[in-house]
Amino acid sequence: MRANRSLIWFGLGDLREFEYAYRMPELPEVECVRQGILAEFLGQKIVQVWSRDTGNLLDQKSLSLQKMKSAVLHSVERRGKYLRWITSDFQLIAHLGMTGVWSANAERQKHTRVEFRFENGTWLSYTDPRQFGYLCVIPSSESHARWMALGPDAIGTEWSGVHLWKETRSSRVEIKVFLMDQNHVAGIGNIYASEALFAARVHPQRCAQSLTRAECNSIVRHTKKIMMLSIHNRGTTFSDYRLTNGKGGAFQGFLKVFQKPGKPCPRCRNPISQIVQGGRSTFFCEECQGGK
DNA sequence: ACGCCCTCCTGTTGGC
DNA sequence: TGCCAACAGGAGGGCG
Numbered sequence: 001m002r003a004n005r006s007l008i009w010f011g012l013g014d015l016r017e018f019e020y021a022y023r024m025p026e027l028p029e030v031e032c033v034r035q036g037i038l039a040e041f042l043g044q045k046i047v048q049v050w051s052r053d054t055g056n057l058l059d060q061k062s063l064s065l066q067k068m069k070s071a072v073l074h075s076v077e078r079r080g081k082y083l084r085w086i087t088s089d090f091q092l093i094a095h096l097g098m099t100g101v102w103s104a105n106a107e108r109q110k111h112t113r114v115e116f117r118f119e120n121g122t123w124l125s126y127t128d129p130r131q132f133g134y135l136c137v138i139p140s141s142e143s144h145a146r147w148m149a150l151g152p153d154a155i156g157t158e159w160s161g162v163h164l165w166k167e168t169r170s171s172r173v174e175i176k177v178f179l180m181d182q183n184h185v186a187g188i189g190n191i192y193a194s195e196a197l198f199a200a201r202v203h204p205q206r207c208a209q210s211l212t213r214a215e216c217n218s219i220v221r222h223t224k225k226i227m228m229l230s231i232h233n234r235g236t237t238f239s240d241y242r243l244t245n246g247k248g249g250a251f252q253g254f255l256k257v258f259q260k261p262g263k264p265c266p267r268c269r270n271p272i273s274q275i276v277q278g279g280r281s282t283f284f285c286e287e288c289q290g291g292k
Numbered sequence: 293a294c295g296c297c298c299t300c301c302t303g304t305t306g307g308c
Numbered sequence: 309t310g311c312c313a314a315c316a317g318g319a320g321g322g323c324g
Contacts, residue, residue: 056300081318095318095319096318097301097318097319099301128301130300130303130317131300131301132300132317133318134318134319170293171293172294173294182318182319189318190317278296279316280317281316281317
């Protein structure tokens with residue numbers, strides 16, 4: 001595992017304390033990947049496409065990855081955790097799933113699935129051991145159902161406290177599960193859901209429609225703040241993604257409760273609780289996040 | 293529209 | 309020390 005860490009694009013600090021971070025890219029990590037791809041490949045022309053074992057990654061409606069040959073990369077957009085490559089003729093919708101990694105000029109390895117070779121000799125490869133990722137090539141003119149169905153981006157202005165308040169009025173879903181539904185708001189995953197609710201002092205099992213306007217405002221404000229801080233701090237970790245040298249460490253400093261069961265709450269010293277919601281681990285402080 | 297469960301997959305972990 | 313089952317987890321899909 002450690003040998004592969006040099007390929008990690010979104011540095012998440014000292015992985016000795018946070019082994020699972022790299023498996024779960026959320027909005028900030030995907031945004032860093034987007035910026036990394038743009039910085040290196042914007043305006044470049046793909047001259048060769050190589051792929052292997054993409055059966056579980058490719059959408060059934062996807063055109064062949066070979067369609068990307070001769071395409072010039074015009075831009076890369078992000079919505080939530082999805083990336084959308086805009087090229088001259090085709091678009092590529094991509095999701096990293098759990099273990100997807102885009103790497104620039106990295107050697108082909110066991111689970112490398114796709115390689116785009118560019119005219120200037122550089123290349124971009126996609127590696128995904130568990131194949132939970134997603135790739136879909138369609139003509140530029142077509143719209144993509146999954147992409148279109150996504151809720152407003154979590155760091156965009158469209159997602160506001162008012163928006164969350166209105167959306168939650170008719171929902172009896174637990175708020176943590178609600179926040180992770182990408183069709184309500186796009187980009188929040190397991191890490192940020194726990195962290196944002198902790199920051200906002202809202203119990204993760206609260207029924208969505210029980211939230212007050214003030215609590216909705218607080219959740220949205222803290223989610224954006226935490227995500228922006230994370231993106232902003234990628235500087236160290238992103239450009240210096242060789243985490244094996246021990247440098248970096250920007251991200252784990254944000255984590256107050258995630259993956260810290262039993263450790264003292266940074267606010268009140270009460271031990272952090274761990275529960276399962278919707279099949280996923282939630283971490284929170286029973287003492288200072290109120291009641292259900 | 294909800295709430296639950298299942299599927300995909302493989303590296304890691306924990307029990308014996 | 310070694311083996312193997314259980315586990316994790318984003319997201320879509322199916323079912324009642």
